[in-house]
Amino acid sequence: MVSIDIPPHPWWKPGLDLHRGGDSYAHLLSATRGLLDAVAGVDAPEAVLAEVAGEVSRIAGRLNSYTTSDESQIAGTRMDLPGRGHPLVVPYRTTSWTSVRMTAEVTFTRIHLGDGGAVHGGVTALLFDEVLGRFANHGRQPARTAFLHVNYRRLVPLDVDLDILTKVDRAEGRKLYITAELSHDGTVLADAEGLFVAVSAQ
Ligand SMILES: CCCCCCCCCCCC(=O)SCCNC(=O)CCNC(=O)[C@H](O)C(C)(C)COP(=O)(O)OP(=O)(O)OC[C@H]1O[C@@H](n2cnc3c(N)ncnc32)[C@H](O)[C@@H]1OP(=O)(O)O
Incomplete structure (x- = not known):
């Protein structure tokens, strides 16, 4: 990854940690993008889809228990990651x-x-x-x-x-x-x- 000096965003609060989540968040984002690619391309038996759907719902529920305000979320503030570290971008x-x-x-x-x-x-x-x-x-x-x-x-x-x-x-x-x-x-x-x-x- 190329490291470049990008000026701060004007709405950022002073002292905002732009590396929250560390490597673990980077891995989560990468795995999530991989999941989206897999879902977009899948044609699997219904039983497999049902089983995976259950697993994904369980994982989403685990993360939902840590949902924070939009000012405090990690997504969109990780300038060191592709797409600012935002799963939609x-x-x-x-x-x-x-x-x-x-x-x-x-x-x-x-x-x-x-x-x-x-x-x-x-x-x-x-x-x-x-x-x-x-x-x-x-x-x-x-x-x-x-x-x-x-x-x-x-x-x-x-x-x-x-x-x-x-x-x-x-x-x-x-x-x-x-x-x-x-x-x-x-x-x-x-x-x-x-x-x-x-x-x-x-
Ligand atoms: C961690 C974070 C990382 C952050 C990293 C962030 C990266 C992602 C950023 C994504 C950016 C977005 O998607 S932003 C979200 C999408 N955009 C929006 O939701 C904007 C919604 N619209 C608005 O809020 C407003 O309409 C504004 C701010 C655009 C303008 O309103 P205003 O401030 O009252 O200004 P206004 O007087 O209307 O216009 C000022 C001048 O602009 C002109 N003007 C205004 N609109 C237009 C128009 N559509 N086409 C032509 N000209 C226009 C006017 O004629 C005028 O010219 P003159 O008479 O002075 O010559």
Whole structure:
């Protein structure tokens, strides 16, 4: 994993431990992503599915007894893990960061499949909102997505390492326009433009 210096998010409380859960949380997240891929691709006998469903429910119940407030949860704050360590976020890996340019890598897996062997378009939009939104926030005033325009240029494949390039296009007062490209071997598969409007810190 590449270690880079990313500025703090403006809503983070001072002293927030960004390594809560340690390696154990990283393993839990990785295992959970593996489970989602397995469920997305499964065609097993009903008896097997029933048995696994029981096991998964038991495990969820065990974790539910430790549910905390959204300010205290680990998910989304582990910047050292793919996708900020959040199980819903596509597991991209940030590889470089300046105030105007960010690069990252991403590999989509079975859970992200839409149809025809390609990534679901909503998942691509989720990736762009996350990557642009994260870039719009860290080291700047807090900002929210006002719009996100996605161009789907080519089918996006699974199980292939893809590149993400994100840049600040322009700033106009509270408005920050950011663009991003998702590409494979230099071919742009999808690109996006987002408007992020700065708001007061909460
Ligand atoms: C641990 C944590 C890690 C954190 C890491 C985080 C990474 C993930 C981040 C994900 C980011 C998100 O998904 S955020 C969630 C999705 N977004 C939302 O829910 C936002 C909901 N909408 C809003 O809250 C609001 O509409 C705002 C904040 C966007 C804007 O409201 P406002 O502040 O009152 O501003 P307003 O006066 O309306 O507009 C200001 C200027 O922007 C323009 N403007 C506003 N909306 C638009 C628009 N859709 N299209 C064009 N222009 C627009 C206006 O014309 C105006 O231009 P002018 O007259 O000044 O020229």
